[in-house]
Amino acid sequence: xxxxxxxxxxxxxxxxxxxxxxxxxxxxxxxxxxxxxxxxxxxxxxxxxxxxxxxxxxxxxxxxxxxxxxxxxxxxxxxxxxxxxxxxxxxxxxxxxxxxxxxxxxxxxxxxxxxxxxxxxxxxxxxxxxxxxxxxxxxxxxxxxxxxxxxxxxxxxxxxxxxxxxxxxxxxxxxxxxxxxxxxxxxxxxxxxxxxxxxxxxxxxxxxxxxxxxxxxxxxxx
Ligand code: AP5
Numbered sequence: 001x002x003x004x005x006x007x008x009x010x011x012x013x014x015x016x017x018x019x020x021x022x023x024x025x026x027x028x029x030x031x032x033x034x035x036x037x038x039x040x041x042x043x044x045x046x047x048x049x050x051x052x053x054x055x056x057x058x059x060x061x062x063x064x065x066x067x068x069x070x071x072x073x074x075x076x077x078x079x080x081x082x083x084x085x086x087x088x089x090x091x092x093x094x095x096x097x098x099x100x101x102x103x104x105x106x107x108x109x110x111x112x113x114x115x116x117x118x119x120x121x122x123x124x125x126x127x128x129x130x131x132x133x134x135x136x137x138x139x140x141x142x143x144x145x146x147x148x149x150x151x152x153x154x155x156x157x158x159x160x161x162x163x164x165x166x167x168x169x170x171x172x173x174x175x176x177x178x179x180x181x182x183x184x185x186x187x188x189x190x191x192x193x194x195x196x197x198x199x200x201x202x203x204x205x206x207x208x209x210x211x212x213x214x215x216x217x218x219x220x221x222x
Contacts, residue, residue, distance in 0.1 A: 004215045005086025006031060007108070008208065011180055012115030014169040015126040016193050017200060018090050019138055021115070024201045025088055029208055032082045035090040039072050040064060061165035063094055063172060070101050077107065094172075096179035103183065111211050112184035113204060115193035119170065126166040130155035144197075 008031060010018050022033045040058060043051035050068060057064045073092055076082065089109065093099040102108070117125075128141040132151055139146050139155060146152050160169065181188055191203050 004218070005084065006208070006212050006215060007087055007089075007110050008211075009089045009109035009112040009184065010115070011091075011112065011177075012193060013117060013119075013122050013173045014166060015122045015129065016115040016117045017125070017197065018115060020197055021113075021201060021204055022088055022090050023138075024197075025204065025208065028205060029086075029088075029212065031086045031088040033088050033090060034073070034076050034082065034092075036069050036073055036092040036094075037090070039076060040069070043072070059159045061160045061169040061172075066095070066097050066101070069094075070098065074105070093180060093183075095176040096183075099179055099183040109184065109187060110215065111207065112180075112188045113207070114181065114188060114190050115200075116190050117193040121194055122170060123163060123166055126161045127163060129161055130157055 006029060008025070008029075010022060010025075012018050019035065019037075022035065025031060026033050040051070040054050044055050044058065045051070050072060053068055054064045063069075069092065077087065093102055125140065125143070128143070130139045130141060131137070132139065132146065133154060133156055134151075138144075139151075146155065160166075189207055191200060193200055
């Protein structure tokens with residue numbers, strides 16, 4: 001196609017709604033969702049060597065060592081679907097060294113969305129989060145309960161979603177957030193994530209639409 005693919009980065013504290021918004025963004029803009037958390041969880045359930053190394057860190061709410069995460073991210077970003085359709089990068093970079101790895105590889109987003117949600121709300125969202133192991137869909141016991149009792153009965157919680165682990169994940173996030181916002185200062189947009197899902201998405205949607213129109217104009221201008 002004539003159009004250059006859009007490249008979007010989404011960042012925000014644990015449970016700020018990144019995965020939830022990514023699902024809506026993918027539906028509307030057709031980007032490839034690349035979530036390092038999802039990639040790592042897939043390695044853990046597959047019982048791979050990488051998964052074996054990552055498991056303990058993840059279950060304890062600690063960052064997985066940079067070289068492991070950067071390696072799987074690099075291999076995912078080099079695949080055909082990403083190059084054709086553009087990417088939506090979720091959960092990476094998480095610190096200065098990861099941001100520098102991307103800069104060194106000349107991988108830059110057209111726009112970086114940063115979801116902003118107060119601490120007490122984040123904790124409530126994390127603790128109530130459940131996943132459907134059959135479809136991979138994310139629910140919340142209070143905000144997005146499943147439609148059917150059958151789904152409700154099979155929901156599982158993530159081992160890192162206990163209150164104390166959420167608090168330590170949040171601290172790690174706060175320690176590193178400035179490195180991220182400085183690196184992407186020129187393309188950064190803060191989003192108020194403390195609203196219902198669809199209201200948050202409307203803010204994101206209009207920002208991405210502007211960005212996508214810009215790329216289209218740039219490409220057709222030559
Ligand atoms: P990762 O999977 O990236 O976890 P996270 O950043 O902690 O983010 P979450 O998945 O917890 O939250 P989210 O923002 O996607 O929220 P969601 O939409 O689900 O990483 C997990 C682990 O992997 C890390 O701890 C680390 O060990 C490792 N890892 C990953 N990347 C790494 C990296 N780059 N380097 C090193 N290690 C790495 O929403 C949360 C809940 O709230 C849901 O129940 C949802 O239904 C609900 N909700 C969402 N939006 C709303 C709304 N607007 N109103 C009400 N409820 C809402």
